[in-house]
Amino acid sequence: MPPRPVEKHVHPRGIFSRFKGNLEAIAIGVKYFFDPKRSTLIYPKEYIKLREGYRGFIVLVKNKCISCSSCARICPAAAMKMVKVPVTDPKTGKQRIKKFPVINYNRCIFCGYCVDVCPTEALYHVPYHDIVYESMEEAVTDLESFQKEPEYKTAKEGLPVRYIVDEVKGLVKIRVKKEGGEKK
Amino acid sequence: MSGIVRGTVGFNDLKLPGAWTRKIGKDLYEVFIGPQHPGSGHMRIIIRVDGDIIVEAEPDMGYVHRTMEKLSEVRTWIKSIPLFERMAIHDACNVTLPYVRAVEKLLGIEAPERAKYLRVLLCEINRIAAFLYGFGIFGVFLGHSTMYMWPFGDREVWVELAEWLTGARLTHTYPVFGGVRRDVPAGFTDALRKAIRYMRRRLEDYRKIFVDNPVIRSRLEGVGYIPRNLAIELGITGPNLRASGVKYDVRMNHPYEVYDQLDFEIPVFQEGDAYARVLQRVEEIKQSLRILEQVADWLDKHERSPILHDRFWKTAPPLYKKVFQEQGRAKLMAVYAILKVPKGKAYERGETARGEISYYVESDGKNTPYRVRIHSASARNALVYKYILPGHRVMDLPAIYGSIDYFPPEADR
Numbered sequence: 001m002p003p004r005p006v007e008k009h010v011h012p013r014g015i016f017s018r019f020k021g022n023l024e025a026i027a028i029g030v031k032y033f034f035d036p037k038r039s040t041l042i043y044p045k046e047y048i049k050l051r052e053g054y055r056g057f058i059v060l061v062k063n064k065c066i067s068c069s070s071c072a073r074i075c076p077a078a079a080m081k082m083v084k085v086p087v088t089d090p091k092t093g094k095q096r097i098k099k100f101p102v103i104n105y106n107r108c109i110f111c112g113y114c115v116d117v118c119p120t121e122a123l124y125h126v127p128y129h130d131i132v133y134e135s136m137e138e139a140v141t142d143l144e145s146f147q148k149e150p151e152y153k154t155a156k157e158g159l160p161v162r163y164i165v166d167e168v169k170g171l172v173k174i175r176v177k178k179e180g181g182e183k184k
Numbered sequence: 185m186s187g188i189v190r191g192t193v194g195f196n197d198l199k200l201p202g203a204w205t206r207k208i209g210k211d212l213y214e215v216f217i218g219p220q221h222p223g224s225g226h227m228r229i230i231i232r233v234d235g236d237i238i239v240e241a242e243p244d245m246g247y248v249h250r251t252m253e254k255l256s257e258v259r260t261w262i263k264s265i266p267l268f269e270r271m272a273i274h275d276a277c278n279v280t281l282p283y284v285r286a287v288e289k290l291l292g293i294e295a296p297e298r299a300k301y302l303r304v305l306l307c308e309i310n311r312i313a314a315f316l317y318g319f320g321i322f323g324v325f326l327g328h329s330t331m332y333m334w335p336f337g338d339r340e341v342w343v344e345l346a347e348w349l350t351g352a353r354l355t356h357t358y359p360v361f362g363g364v365r366r367d368v369p370a371g372f373t374d375a376l377r378k379a380i381r382y383m384r385r386r387l388e389d390y391r392k393i394f395v396d397n398p399v400i401r402s403r404l405e406g407v408g409y410i411p412r413n414l415a416i417e418l419g420i421t422g423p424n425l426r427a428s429g430v431k432y433d434v435r436m437n438h439p440y441e442v443y444d445q446l447d448f449e450i451p452v453f454q455e456g457d458a459y460a461r462v463l464q465r466v467e468e469i470k471q472s473l474r475i476l477e478q479v480a481d482w483l484d485k486h487e488r489s490p491i492l493h494d495r496f497w498k499t500a501p502p503l504y505k506k507v508f509q510e511q512g513r514a515k516l517m518a519v520y521a522i523l524k525v526p527k528g529k530a531y532e533r534g535e536t537a538r539g540e541i542s543y544y545v546e547s548d549g550k551n552t553p554y555r556v557r558i559h560s561a562s563a564r565n566a567l568v569y570k571y572i573l574p575g576h577r578v579m580d581l582p583a584i585y586g587s588i589d590y591f592p593p594e595a596d597r
């Protein structure tokens with residue numbers, strides 16, 4: 001059945017409903033006072049272990065890259081740039097110039113277009129995003145650092161948790177293993 | 185009110201720019217609400233008060249104008265999607281979908297059915313999250329800090345689901361021309377059903393502590409009344425319009441995606457005051473939950489199938505198909521970066537959490553748009569302050585402001 005309009009009215013209120021309303025409001029307040037629904041993350045003692053597929057920081061697998069420049073072309077923030085590097089052709093042994101992408105995290109908006117457009121899956125996301133750079137220059141990667149997964153300091157110090165949806169409590173925080181699956 | 189005069193009476197130094205003042209009516213005070221006010225967002229309302237009564241009000245918007253329409257003209261088509269998303273990031277799918285659909289119209293393609301359901305899925309998740317966000321802000325405006333904490337906490341449930349589906353908390357960049365970017369992950373629909381049941385439970389809690397709370401009712405009933413014909417005249421849209429008794433919802437009147445195949449109601453309240461607008465949003469959350477249930481059922485019944493239009497997907501190499509089967513990620517073809525859209529004009533609209541948004545897209549056959557005109561819901565709703573604030577006391581201003589659920593970045597573009 002397609003959507004249809006339904007007329008509704010505000011229910012009027014009388015003396016009794018006022019009394020009831022106050023009572024209900026206090027009752028629910030008291031209920032949550034004794035049975036609170038907390039889901040605070042004690043960061044950085046705990047950190048959220050994000051799911052695979054999260055669009056976090058990006059890493060290049062250089063030997064898969066075919067230098068097609070699609071990633072740089074589709075980047076909406078002009079964060080991905082191609083740099084020219086001299087390489088030696090393995091077959092002929094000749095020197096030639098090849099282009100590889102580097103990323104500027106000052107600009108990147110983590111839209112993931114570049115990862116999705118790469119025809120050889122030479123780029124991938126790491127599932128974390130809380131990394132602090134001390135200066136603007138640090139956030140600009142060169143070809144070397146773009147091939148390494150950025151150091152995830154929070155994971156070294158904190159405990160990994162994850163929020164799962166629960167029918168009664170909303171979000172429930174559970175402990176997970178550092179690597180791989182979930183642990184209750 | 186007379187025109188602008190320089191300096192207060194008797195003050196003769198005409199050079200100082202700060203000495204510019206305006207004559208206003210006798211015994212009136214001019215009060216500037218915003219733009220730095222922590223609650224009002226990046227917007228200012230200039231009110232003139234006689235004692236405690238507002239006599240005139242002027243909404244002054246544009247503080248977060250980012251020239252989006254102009255910027256889109258120098259970007260290739262697909263790059264504008266993350267840009268337009270920044271109008272209302274917590275409603276990202278809803279605000280960008282009409283743009284994507286307008287371009288699809290020009291390309292002469294349509295998303296596959298599964299992609300349509302996925303779009304509706306994220307749209308409704310976004311809608312609920314945006315309503316909860318609005319409730320939170322509204323609660324804090326009224327000094328009801330419980331109603332600030334609860335919806336913001338519960339919104340996290342929907343943000344979490346959206347993150348699982350798309351890979352980003354807010355700026356999902358989910359719909360692209362011809363489809364969507366990701367299929368539902370395994371176990372997603374179960375979590376979604378749990379979230380739906382949880383939300384229904386929570387709405388009952390909200391009713392008790394906020395909606396039916398006599399204090400809240402006393403503050404909202406009869407306040408900020410928008411008569412039906414004024415609402416139509418000003419072109420107000422969304423829940424505000426429907427709370428004034430107008431049966432208009434883009435999902436019903438101009439259905440898009442699969443909305444015409446889903447079974448849901450468009451609640452319409454007759455009262456038109458701030459309280460009716462609260463109830464309107466509560467009812468709309470209920471209907472969104474209903475839609476989500478149906479979408480979850482549909483997704484469970486149907487196998488994974490391509491979520492990009494054949495025009496693009498038929499060029500997909502085996503690696504793309506493998507990634508899609510294994511990870512549910514529809515990789516983009518290189519052509520997206522340099523897409524040329526055929527000459528033409530297209531107009532599309534969609535229903536966001538705050539009302540109707542419309543896009544006029546014109547292409548002259550190049551890889552960038554010739555013109556994109558956006559008319560967002562908040563821009564239309566902002567006007568109403570001028571007409572409904574006068575006559576109220578200053579303390580009613582936060583109640584009215586919050587009940588309209590105005591979102592400055594969306595209005596200013």
Ligand code: SF4
Binds near residue numbers: 080108109
């Ligand atoms: S994630 Fe988006 S913004 Fe960042 S480099 Fe890739 S395409 Fe550019």
Ligand code: SF4
Binds near residue numbers: 060100117118123
């Ligand atoms: S899209 Fe992939 S293969 Fe092409 S240049 Fe970028 S990283 Fe290399």
